[in-house]
Amino acid sequence: MFTHCVRDVLSGRLSQSKTPQCCMTLALQHTRRYSSSAQSEDLDPLRALLELCANRYYISPGQTTSELFQRGRSCSYGPLGMELKKNLLEQWWHSVTRSKSQVFGINTLSSRKDTATGGLRIVESEHVKQILEQQELSREQLVQKVQMLLQRSSPVRTDLLQGALEEFVPSLELVNRKLPFGLAETGLCFQPSDGSVCSAEVTQTSLVWFCSPRTSSQWLDHWTRQRLKWWRKFALSPSDFSSSDVPEEELEAAASRGVRIVYSFPWGQEPLEMLWSRGNTELLHTHKGAHSTLQCRNGRKTVPHVVSLTGNMDRGVMAFLSNSLLQLKNVDGKQKLQQRQVLKLHPVLAPVKVALDVDRGATMEMRQVCEGLLQEFMEAEISAWPGYLDTQATSVEQLTAKYDEMGVLFTAIISENTLESGLLQVRSRDTTIKETMHISELKNFVSRYISAADNV
Structure with a gap:
């Protein structure tokens, strides 16, 4: 991704003054996602929510924070926002690790998949600026120097799936090489932002479930029911949370089936959690196709299939805040009509x-x-x-x-x-x-x- 972004810079499609900030520090300016044809009344709930969150210590004041927050990205949270996010992550963790006996927590670093030159990497903007200011270099020399800088830079992860795939073999002995079992993790990932080549942080949750090939479809259905039930448990209006199958043309490369759990915001539906039946292609690729190493004691010796659950907890925070915000009208003792806002967050989530x-x-x-x-x-x-x-x-x-x-x-x-x-x-x-x-x-x-x- 950074390679593509830098290529754009060197080709002159981006101005040099904006290059380091946009491409190399991951702090991109957001193009508003709502079209000019959107009716003003559809945006009023959003404005009310953002204003309340800024005034009541959920997010830090400022346009950048508001834009990141409404796009489901990690932003500058205030004390109450951080507490709400912590409570949500704790409830997610309890829901997956206690729902089945064979779910274990892991904590992985940037995966091997991201160490290739084409992966997502962090580069100091000042270093890129110094290279671009060398007027005596030809275009080919500039590209070569930037590529060398990328190779020496630190990789960052774009998802938690790869780390769990790498931890599969070390975890096999823990479960006596028997299926099914799962590996759970939470952490920050960098993901493309609304079609941009640059990326922003997202607080991600991940459960990677390893099961026999013949049961993978049933497990996908099981986890879909379990996850939808969990989201609705904390909702003031549970019907705003729903699930739907991913159309065949939108399936990820390795997936045979997909389900998305979405929340109906005032401006439309946004995905909160994605569930995929991924087969065993990625697992085999991660471990160099070593069938014997990956086989489990499952009646017959087979390489397990993977069902992955990936959630966006930053968008989850916004979904519950939106779902809980009520505009109430009441008449006071002087017969004056007053409107008050109440944030009826679930007692477990309330900061x-x-x-x-x-x-x-x-x-x-x-x-x-x-x-x-x-x-x-x-x-x-x-x-x-x-x-x-x-x-x-x-x-x-x-x-x-x-x-x-x-x-x-x-x-x-x-x-x-x-x-x-x-x-x-x-x-x-x-x-x-x-x-x-x-x-x-x-x-x-x-x-x-x-x-x-x-x-x-």
């Missing part, structure tokens, strides 16, 4: 489970109570937001609106009554109901709520 705040006229004693509660939640590994540290005067309405947009499950208010009787008020994001409970019950109440939601 903040409880916000700790103080009533008006906060005292040092109230803040000390909040500090104690915060420490209690931290020890229980329940994420809590220290709202009591905010010294800016805020009304109750403004406070609840802020926490609703952040997706906070519960808001606990410490007051003078708490100091006297131990009772505090807890507001639910989903029901807006406020209930009173003893301070000693708060941690267990939140913990039970999350566990119950996880087991549904």
Whole structure:
């Protein structure tokens, strides 16, 4: 890919001033993917989502971050966005490694496939600039120098599949050479961006499932059902997640069947996860066609087939944020129509489970109570937001609106009554109901709520 990009530069199709930034640092400028004919009302949900994510600490403010985020690429996440992404990756990991006994985690580096000169590689932009500025060199000499630079540069991976194929033989003894079994991995990969020859980072998940040739189709169906069920589990609107077969003309070279799991964004469907029945061609190629090394004890000695599951967790984060954002209208006490935004993320995924705040006229004693509660939640590994540290005067309405947009499950208010009787008020994001409970019950109440939601 870089070779093609550099060739364009040397041919004069790209201006020299833009070459290093676009081609060599992977920080390309995005051409907006939505056509000018798109209706404005179709883009409003996107604008609302991006604005909320930037204002409520999910992504860092800025046009570049917003463009990467809406394209399903790794971007500059804020504290809540990073926590949501971490929660999503943890749930993915649990779902694949605990669903079958023979799924093992691996961590691989750039694969051998990427070490060829035609692979994707990272090159310092300054080095390319120095070569291009040598006016005395002919075009052929420029190409030769750039090719030498590419050969000395570090390769980067474009997917996690190759690493799992390479780990197949070392893993055989672990399973006593019996099928089926799988290798799971998560990590950053570089992938082409919307048809561009340059690439951007994507947080990828991968499960490579090795099975007998006669069962590969059934396993593809099994994993499709399992993965679709997983995506829908955390959705506020499960029907927005669906699966469909990949048309024959769009199949990858080694694949006999393919399935895509997609999410219906306001602007159209985008793939979240791709599942492929790949046969054994790539496995044989990776291990130089050594049939005897690859054969398993499976009734008959055969080279296993591969079913691969590849997910884009950056797009998954955006899908759940989009799926969870609600625009609600209500009438206040003065009969005024108000609109509020609520981010109803699933309790397991929500970055903040409880916000700790103080009533008006906060005292040092109230803040000390909040500090104690915060420490209690931290020890229980329940994420809590220290709202009591905010010294800016805020009304109750403004406070609840802020926490609703952040997706906070519960808001606990410490007051003078708490100091006297131990009772505090807890507001639910989903029901807006406020209930009173003893301070000693708060941690267990939140913990039970999350566990119950996880087991549904």
